[in-house]
Amino acid sequence: MGFFQIAGVLSNTCCPLHYLVILTWVSVLRTEKKIQNYLICNSDSAINVRDYPSDRVDLRSDTVTQPTPDMREAMASATVGDDVLGDDPTVIELQERLARMLGKESALFVSSGTMSNATAIRAQTEPGDEIITESHSHIYIYEGGGFAALSGVSVALVPGERGIMNPNDVSRAIRKVDGSLGHFPNGSMVCVENTSNRGGGTCYPLGTMDAIAKVARDNDCTSHIDGARLFNASIATGEDPSRIARDYDSISICLSKGLGAPVGSVLVGSQEMISRAHRWRKMFGGGMRQAGIIAAAGNYALDNNIARLSEDHTRARRLAEAIEQMPTFSVDLQQVQTNMVYIGCKQGQADDIVTRLSKQGVDALTIDDSSIRVVTHLHITDEDIDRAINAFEKAQ
Numbered sequence: 001m002g003f004f005q006i007a008g009v010l011s012n013t014c015c016p017l018h019y020l021v022i023l024t025w026v027s028v029l030r031t032e033k034k035i036q037n038y039l040i041c042n043s044d045s046a047i048n049v050r051d052y053p054s055d056r057v058d059l060r061s062d063t064v065t066q067p068t069p070d071m072r073e074a075m076a077s078a079t080v081g082d083d084v085l086g087d088d089p090t091v092i093e094l095q096e097r098l099a100r101m102l103g104k105e106s107a108l109f110v111s112s113g114t115m116s117n118a119t120a121i122r123a124q125t126e127p128g129d130e131i132i133t134e135s136h137s138h139i140y141i142y143e144g145g146g147f148a149a150l151s152g153v154s155v156a157l158v159p160g161e162r163g164i165m166n167p168n169d170v171s172r173a174i175r176k177v178d179g180s181l182g183h184f185p186n187g188s189m190v191c192v193e194n195t196s197n198r199g200g201g202t203c204y205p206l207g208t209m210d211a212i213a214k215v216a217r218d219n220d221c222t223s224h225i226d227g228a229r230l231f232n233a234s235i236a237t238g239e240d241p242s243r244i245a246r247d248y249d250s251i252s253i254c255l256s257k258g259l260g261a262p263v264g265s266v267l268v269g270s271q272e273m274i275s276r277a278h279r280w281r282k283m284f285g286g287g288m289r290q291a292g293i294i295a296a297a298g299n300y301a302l303d304n305n306i307a308r309l310s311e312d313h314t315r316a317r318r319l320a321e322a323i324e325q326m327p328t329f330s331v332d333l334q335q336v337q338t339n340m341v342y343i344g345c346k347q348g349q350a351d352d353i354v355t356r357l358s359k360q361g362v363d364a365l366t367i368d369d370s371s372i373r374v375v376t377h378l379h380i381t382d383e384d385i386d387r388a389i390n391a392f393e394k395a396q
Contacts, residue, residue, distance in 0.1 A: 057362045057384040057391075062229075062257045062312070062339060062377035071260070071300045078296035082289050083109070084282075090292030094299050098266045101302075102251055103242035106274040108267045108281060109295055113228045114143045115286050116252035116265040118150050121189065122284075123276035124222045124250065127152030130185035132173045134160040136198035138226055139191055150284065154185050162335050163199015165192065167211035174219045190216040193226040194244065195233045198367075200335025200342045201316070201375075203233040206244065213247035223247070228254035228265070232338040235309045249273065258309050258339060259301035260378045263294050305378060312339040312376040315385050319374065322389040328396035343372040343392075356395040362388050 051068045058064050067075065081088035095107035110116045117139050121131060131147060133139050135157040139147060147153050156173040158165045174187040192212055194204045216223040225248050227233075227241075234241045245251045250269035255261035267277055281287065288294075320341040324331035330344035345353055350366040357364055364374045374388070 052379070055361055057380070057387050059374035059376065059380070059388060060363050060365045062375045065256075065260045065377050065379055067262050067297055068260070068378075070304075071297050074296045074300040075293050078292045080290040080292035083291040084287040084289060088290065088292040088295070090299065091295040094295040094302075095266060097299065097302060098253055098268055101241055102245045102253075102268045104245070104251070104268045105271045106269065108274050108277050109288075109291060109298075110265050110267060110281055110286050111263060111288065112256075113138075113226070113252055113254040113265045114146065115281070115284060116254075116267045117143060117191075117224075117226055118146045118284065119277040119280045119286070120224050120250045120252060120267055120269075120273075121147055121153065121191075122151045122280045123273055124224070125151055125153050125188050126186075128185055129188040130154045130156050130175060131189045131191055132156045132158060132170060132187055132221070133191040134158050134163060134165050134193060134196065134199075136160065136163060136196075137191065137193045138197055138228065139193070141198065153189075156187060160196065160199060162202045162332070163193070163196025164202055164204055164208065165212065167208060167215050170212050171215045171219070174215070174221060176219070187219065187221060189222045189224060191224045191226060192248075193228075195229045195236075195338050195340075197228075197340070200332065201229070201232070201338040201340030202335055203236050203337050204244075206237070206239055209244060210247055217247075222249040224249065225251040227251045229257055229338065231306050232258050232309050232313070235306070236313060236338050255298040255301055258312060258377060259298070259305045261294070261297035261301045264298055266298070308378065309339070312378070312380070313337075315339075315380055315382065316341050316374075316376045319376070319385050319388055323392050326392060326396055329392065339376045341374045342367065343374065345370055345372065353395050357391050360387075360391040360394060362391040 052066050078090045080090060083091045091109050095109055099105060099107040110119060131153050133155060140155055147155060158169045158173045170190060175184040177184050177186040190212060196202045213223045225245060230241055230253055250267060250273060253266045255264045316339045317336055320331045320333060320336040323329050323343055324333060331341060335342060347370045350369050350372050354364050354366055354372060364372050367373050
């Protein structure tokens, strides 16, 4: 029952003096409760999830974050329209902001990073073409073969060192139909993932990014950045996102990973390309109506959750350095550049170790039978890292 409902009941049942005493008492209790909630929501010592205290430390991914109270408030108060009709002002604001931040003409809000990559590929290739990407890239490993099913393209895989492609290897991987007597597919799009997930959260050096984009141009290919964690790369390297993306035709930005929004990605590029992508978003079933409610979370994230990514990087590094000292595990510290830690163990033991960690309240993911991944994010505190280190020590 709310304060004014209580007041209404009391006014009809109590004498005036009792009425004032009880209302004062209720008001004090409500104020104490607000203070208590504030302290819980803003305490760095809250177990695991800041704003949502929990008895677990969830390091499975930076996709597990929940909207903070302020983000929820921004979502609840968002001005909305009909995005399929193009008149949702909050979606428009988000698209225009990211286009400006990346130095491009236009942008398109979509439901996921996979849809963003899918629409980018479909808008810039033809069936029978071939895309060129790193051999463990998200586009190749984790998007359900969508490049083949939705765009009708094949893939040329480039080996990477910690997930980072060499421009010369990219050049050698590009096949062209011209001069092949019709035998080859037409290599028409180069895709770069920055940061590289399976590389361990590694960042492309700016010179390598520029060189790969030049290889693409010289071979009459478009170039695309799967920038699901591009802002992590920007924070880690000190390079502005627009500079990283300068020479690329399209960029996918995920809002629901390190930035902490509950859903959504944005594809950024030229007005012409985005116009084509808009059509493919519709055909892929990605049109959303009052999407400003979720776009508002993206706007909030851009305002509040970029600079703080450095905290995630610092905590990941501390966790990595501690685990690397444990005899049962191995960590390539050169991989640990952002918010991910890949942990090696004896072959066949990864599932068992993840189970042992889970029993201690720490959640992680296996990559294969000898590799475990943990990811820091905005809900992970210093105390959570201490707890995770202790859990890994006991899981040996």
